[in-house]
Amino acid sequence: MATAKPETRRRSGNQRALLPYLYLLPAFLIMGVITFYPLIYQFIISFTNFDTTHLLLGLKSPELRFIGFKNYVDILTGALPVENFNFFRVLLFNFWWAISNVVLHVPTGVLIAVLLNTEGLWMKRIYRAIYILPIVVPPLVVATIWRNIFDEQYGAMNQFLALVAGFFTQTDAVVNIRWLNEYKPPIPGFLPGAELTLAYYAMMIANFWLGWPFMSLVATGALQSIPRDLYEAAAIDGATGNQQFWNITVPLLRPAMIPAAVYGFTLTFNLFNFVFFMTGGGPARSTEILVTFAYNLVRNLRWYGVAAAFAVIIFIVALIVFLITNRITRATKTYQEA
Amino acid sequence: MITASSSKNPILRVLNMNTSGQVSGRSLPLWRQLLLQLLCFFILCTVMFPIMYILTMSFSSQTSRPSSLDLFPKEISLVAYKQVLDRPTGNPVTFVELLSNSFKLSIGVGIVALFVAVTAAYAFSRFKFKMREVMMVMVFIPLLMPAVGLATPLYLLLNQFRIAECSDGAASILPLFACSGGERGRLLFNLRDSLLGVGIAMTATALPFAVWNLKGYLDTIPKELEEAAAIDGADANQTFWKIVLPLAVPQLAVTFFIGFIGHWQEFVLTWLFLSQPKDYTLAMTLYNMTGQYATSIPWNRFAAMAVIVAFPVAVMYIALQKHIVGGLTGGSVKG
Numbered sequence: 001m002a003t004a005k006p007e008t009r010r011r012s013g014n015q016r017a018l019l020p021y022l023y024l025l026p027a028f029l030i031m032g033v034i035t036f037y038p039l040i041y042q043f044i045i046s047f048t049n050f051d052t053t054h055l056l057l058g059l060k061s062p063e064l065r066f067i068g069f070k071n072y073v074d075i076l077t078g079a080l081p082v083e084n085f086n087f088f089r090v091l092l093f094n095f096w097w098a099i100s101n102v103v104l105h106v107p108t109g110v111l112i113a114v115l116l117n118t119e120g121l122w123m124k125r126i127y128r129a130i131y132i133l134p135i136v137v138p139p140l141v142v143a144t145i146w147r148n149i150f151d152e153q154y155g156a157m158n159q160f161l162a163l164v165a166g167f168f169t170q171t172d173a174v175v176n177i178r179w180l181n182e183y184k185p186p187i188p189g190f191l192p193g194a195e196l197t198l199a200y201y202a203m204m205i206a207n208f209w210l211g212w213p214f215m216s217l218v219a220t221g222a223l224q225s226i227p228r229d230l231y232e233a234a235a236i237d238g239a240t241g242n243q244q245f246w247n248i249t250v251p252l253l254r255p256a257m258i259p260a261a262v263y264g265f266t267l268t269f270n271l272f273n274f275v276f277f278m279t280g281g282g283p284a285r286s287t288e289i290l291v292t293f294a295y296n297l298v299r300n301l302r303w304y305g306v307a308a309a310f311a312v313i314i315f316i317v318a319l320i321v322f323l324i325t326n327r328i329t330r331a332t333k334t335y336q337e338a
Numbered sequence: 339m340i341t342a343s344s345s346k347n348p349i350l351r352v353l354n355m356n357t358s359g360q361v362s363g364r365s366l367p368l369w370r371q372l373l374l375q376l377l378c379f380f381i382l383c384t385v386m387f388p389i390m391y392i393l394t395m396s397f398s399s400q401t402s403r404p405s406s407l408d409l410f411p412k413e414i415s416l417v418a419y420k421q422v423l424d425r426p427t428g429n430p431v432t433f434v435e436l437l438s439n440s441f442k443l444s445i446g447v448g449i450v451a452l453f454v455a456v457t458a459a460y461a462f463s464r465f466k467f468k469m470r471e472v473m474m475v476m477v478f479i480p481l482l483m484p485a486v487g488l489a490t491p492l493y494l495l496l497n498q499f500r501i502a503e504c505s506d507g508a509a510s511i512l513p514l515f516a517c518s519g520g521e522r523g524r525l526l527f528n529l530r531d532s533l534l535g536v537g538i539a540m541t542a543t544a545l546p547f548a549v550w551n552l553k554g555y556l557d558t559i560p561k562e563l564e565e566a567a568a569i570d571g572a573d574a575n576q577t578f579w580k581i582v583l584p585l586a587v588p589q590l591a592v593t594f595f596i597g598f599i600g601h602w603q604e605f606v607l608t609w610l611f612l613s614q615p616k617d618y619t620l621a622m623t624l625y626n627m628t629g630q631y632a633t634s635i636p637w638n639r640f641a642a643m644a645v646i647v648a649f650p651v652a653v654m655y656i657a658l659q660k661h662i663v664g665g666l667t668g669g670s671v672k673g
Contacts, residue, residue, distance in 0.1 A: 023461035024461045028458075037491075041495065120365045130382055140624065141644045144628045154637070273603055291487075
């Protein structure tokens with residue numbers, strides 16, 4: 001009996017050591033086939049001249065040649081025979097697109113959440129219920145709707161502007177702003193290296209409509225978890241509403257808003273459906289982001305080797321973004337502990 | 339000093355208010371109430387503008403493009419909806435087929451990802467083992483790669499699986515059995531060009547997301563429950579099945595629905611992989627109706643389609659609103 005006991009304990013110990021791997025097995029088996037294998041495959045063909053002629057035989061194809069870093073060099077130097085393509089312009093625009101959106105969405109979301117949290121405000125619940133609507137519409141549908149709103153001839157935006165203009169001038173004004181097709185930037189030199197066309201502003205308006213309610217939703221949740229005694233104590237000490245906002249509300253919202261902002265940033269950075277359905281990257285690739293160009297490479301040009309190299313570059317960019325944002329979210333953790 | 343400056347600035351004056359929303363006592367002065375109501379109403383108008391525009395258009399019987407701005411329906415006509423339901427595209431595909439394709443993909447991928455992910459999430463959340471960090475990074479890597487980034491190799495991988503009928507009547511199942519003499523044969527099935535293939539490809543990104551989302555939630559389930567079960571003699575498998583899994587059901591549902599919302603509007607992979615109209619989804623059809631080659635499609639029909647595509651997602655989101663926001667900010671982001 002005395003010998004059997006450690007025996008069983010050791011066996012169960014071994015079992016316990018194996019157990020996590022057993023639990024991970026299904027996921028890693030599947031991911032091995034549909035994720036890791038394709039990733040490695042992708043990496044290999046990014047060094048080849050893979051195109052449609054090699055589709056059936058793959059790497060066994062006799063004419064497939066290894067061309068070293070040519071695909072990467074072509075992408076980075078803009079040597080690809082694609083009109084209006086400049087990798088660094090797309091990259092700069094992509095970052096600007098994500099940052100400018102988050103910078104607009106987060107403060108607006110917080111302010112509107114604070115507005116709706118005002119004590120004694122009538123019809124709060126109705127406003128809250130309606131303000132949530134943009135979140136529940138899929139971005140793909142949002143983009144298609146706004147694409148039509150910005151139509152230069154029949155779109156609601158130009159008709160609305162004509163209505164306003166007619167109201168002031170008492171005439172039947174006609175407004176034909178080429179929102180999605182005008183190439184000349186309205187504010188020259190705004191983003192040197194990647195001039196912002198009107199289509200960018202149209203996209204900003206549409207994505208603003210789509211984006212702030214989510215931030216508002218997160219902020220509302222965080223606002224309601226702030227203990228009311230803090231405000232009471234501050235009020236007794238003679239703090240004005242303003243001081244209370246900056247010294248209590250803002251710092252206590254930070255732990256909730258920073259992860260939300262990071263989430264918003266990464267989401268906007270790769271917002272394929274929205275950009276693709278709204279402008280398709282046009283006009284003249286001025287609103288192209290990395291993922292829409294990658295899609296173009298595969299779908300329209302069918303240069304699989306180049307597309308693979310481009311995907312590897314996207315991966316590296318995404319990795320850098322991840323490392324930075326991860327630092328930011330960790331910063332909030334130390335903030336909470338402090 | 340702050341009060342003095344704020345009283346001059348109208349924006350700061352509006353902000354100069356109690357933000358707790360709970361402190362009782364003095365009520366809002368009427369002038370401020372009206373000012374805030376005006377502001378709220380203005381925001382309401384901007385929120386409703388595109389929604390009313392598309393709804394009004396979808397209820398219109400006019401097939402011509404809108405010549406003036408109508409934000410309120412003058413007529414409630416279901417003509418456009420009827421046309422979309424009868425014959426959604428120029429292709430021989432019925433609305434029911436489109437709908438069922440969309441549902442098959444979204445639900446199928448969601449369920450498969452969920453079932454495989456939950457055990458992996460449990461392992462990451464509860465066990466300490468040698469390769470833990472490495473394996474977690476491995477699961478995270480695909481999340482860094484947008485679906486478009488994995489599309490090429492998945493396309494090539496799935497494209498290799500084909501079934502063809504050879505001229506001698508035998509079947510060739512690539513890549514295992516080829517026709518004799520190297521002939522191609524008549525293609526019967528190409529995994530890449532099928533809903534199954536797209537589903538497999540979609541799982542590649544759905545699975546890592548599900549693992550991370552669930553892991554974040556499982557971390558919040560108190561360990562004491564499992565320890566108590568262990569004292570009562572339950573082994574690790576029993577605690578997982580009888581304690582952790584039942585507790586995780588709400589988050590399983592949330593993860594499923596977040597996935598569903600994403601898969602419902604999946605466009606990249608479907609549009610890249612599928613070529614036969616019978617496999618089309620609702621999202622693909624919406625693009626067909628609004629893309630650059632679709633100038634001939636009446637706007638009322640397109641509007642009706644947009645409403646139809648948005649409907650299931652909207653209903654789900656409203657029903658699960660609180661959980662989804664909590665699941666997104668609590669689970670996946672903090673990781």
